[in-house]
Amino acid sequence: MADTMTSTSDALGDQMLDMGKRARAASTALAKTNAETRTAGLKAMAAALKAATPALLEANAKDMAGGQTKGLSPAMLDRLALDEPRIEAIAAALLDIAALPDPVGSEIARWTVPSGLDIARVRTPLGVIGIIYEARPNVTADAAALCIRSGNAVILRAGSESLNSAKIIAEALRAGLTSVGLPEDAIQLVQTTDRAAVGHMLTGLNTTIDVIVPRGGISLLKRVQEEARIPVIGHLEGLCHIYVDAKADPQKAVDITVNSKMRRTGICGAAETLLIDSAVAGTLLPAIASALTDAGCTLRGDTRARSLVPNMSAATEEDWHTEYLDAILSVRVVDGANAALAHIAQYGTGHTEAIITEDEDTANRFLAEVDAGIVMVNASTQYADGGEFGMGAEIGIATGRIHARGPVGAEQLTIFKYVVRGTGQTRP
């Protein structure tokens, strides 16, 4: 026995590999179930979560105490906190996901070729999904449920702040699966706060994890970028721009800018930079700035913007790169659509970009040329949300350029295979 030579890190590696193997087995079993069973599983998960309310409140109290000791900000503590209504809401969200159409097995396309073969492109689960996320306890339930809806097994890595809550939630969800005969290992939670666990996940646990979905701040995203050896459905920052074109309707420009920035400043679809055409900045920018200021927004402008609205502070290069997630907006006067498109290409993060214009050609050009998951004309960037898109719950807004882009819901957690039905064809 060489146990004495086994370091803690190796022990964790073995645990993680075992988790991966169990996830793969659960994924294979889950892929053979039908939509009705998965729906029953999701409903049972909701019921089990509600039944776990007392244990969950107790665990969450520990997380809150730990968070206070750690000195988490009031905003962070609020995101971490659970009470009965919030637990009810998490369970209700599980029922919403149970009511979504099940994507697995649906035909995306079907055609017959000259050889007589009948070919169908059919949705299948991705397999095993690894999700690495931070504070909010509801992500444990939402993410797991979206994976079950799409026939995937999931390995969840919660933030250390919410681990006690996440453990009780995961336990309840697993009990729900078991109660309808689904494999409990379709949902597994990493039980340690050891950051080395993330490294194991990013290398794919010896090919048992098929794809990683990171949800978190810039330090997590950088780590994923450096260490991941398996595909990532990435969710970068949402540095969203509003471009007010020369042909913008003035009222829409005011209303949409204020709503995009101020409705909720902490979400990834909130606007962070206003670009305005110099042809209309003189008349329109003061009105927009005044409406924003009235709504409690601080403005940081370039030289031309400040010459029109003197009470702005000066924007630095850093500002064009900053996702404030706060009541702050950077403002730049640009010379037409070309300059706006160039600014967005340079500073955008591929999330959501909007133009305000009544000119159809300019709108179409913006929609075609901006390279982002979501491009909008005459609408608030705050609509960047799977629910508002009619897609149901989502795990985030993907900003990469592979597999899925924009809101990642159950359908985006699938891939396809070709099902070919012949009558004895051999190829000449």
Next chain:
Amino acid sequence: MADTMTSTSDALGDQMLDMGKRARAASTALAKTNAETRTAGLKAMAAALKAATPALLEANAKDMAGGQTKGLSPAMLDRLALDEPRIEAIAAALLDIAALPDPVGSEIARWTVPSGLDIARVRTPLGVIGIIYEARPNVTADAAALCIRSGNAVILRAGSESLNSAKIIAEALRAGLTSVGLPEDAIQLVQTTDRAAVGHMLTGLNTTIDVIVPRGGISLLKRVQEEARIPVIGHLEGLCHIYVDAKADPQKAVDITVNSKMRRTGICGAAETLLIDSAVAGTLLPAIASALTDAGCTLRGDTRARSLVPNMSAATEEDWHTEYLDAILSVRVVDGANAALAHIAQYGTGHTEAIITEDEDTANRFLAEVDAGIVMVNASTQYADGGEFGMGAEIGIATGRIHARGPVGAEQLTIFKYVVRGTGQTRP
């Protein structure tokens, strides 16, 4: 100046980074062009390639001489060789790709949500694609053309054996692009045989390469698995199985097995293992084996198969893992569909798997449960080909589970974005 401190490796890194930057710029320019311009570019590429025939024959003669010195096998040398008809065929393939529907800008779906927003999911290019491949010179042209058809810029890394030919081909394709006003840097070829160039590509050239498509043997694929830090559209081996079910039509079983194995043994869709239900092996296996033997195929069987067909040699564990790409077939007698599915799950590479059966329930179960890019009933695995699927040219058959699976044609080299058209909506 610190030039004296720059190692060769750093110089290559700088060159590769520069290549990446130029590819990104070309990708941005290309994304703004329309389908007609890209079609004109593809036609001009074909014309320029034909015009380069003398230079290409000269370069290919160098490659052939080098290959003979290196001691390449006759099969490898044949794959490397070009003559006028083969160059004509490569040019014709470019014209075929020019005639394919252009996927960029096409609407995959469009709907209106209760807020009144009009939402469309629209195809866009992936961006910059890195393709790493081996011997055959035609891949340089085919792969580049598929990327142009789908609006992507491409960085090509050819095998060292075909580099002289590849240089002339790439030069001609670039001249074709320039002649219609498209950016020549949309097609770039790595000009060195230094293997470190592959490493630079696999780490994404500082995020200028969006996705890697490897085409090659197991050593390349292992390297990609270990080193890639960016998404990979993977093409593993094609270890394809034929399962002859108890309810198989005997004639179809014979014909399809022989065709799947022997039509062309060197392609990834060729069958490598025959699984046959013990319920019919006694009557059917001798007939299938005899037809295969008559066609020149060597058989390697498990104990039960050999008891039925004594002239088979013994299959070892290694055989179940082997993609022969030759006139050899491994044969295993299994007890029903469960055992066949378990064998395929253990040894399959996710490429193409086929069942021969007249039983609809068993067929449907096989089609649903086998985890592969292509699953077939009563048809030869040799149909695993983008052309036979009606998809036109392809860059390979993807065996991964993310982004694209099965034949990777122009459409599979795209992603989508959401185009949202509003009339002034602000979110409540």
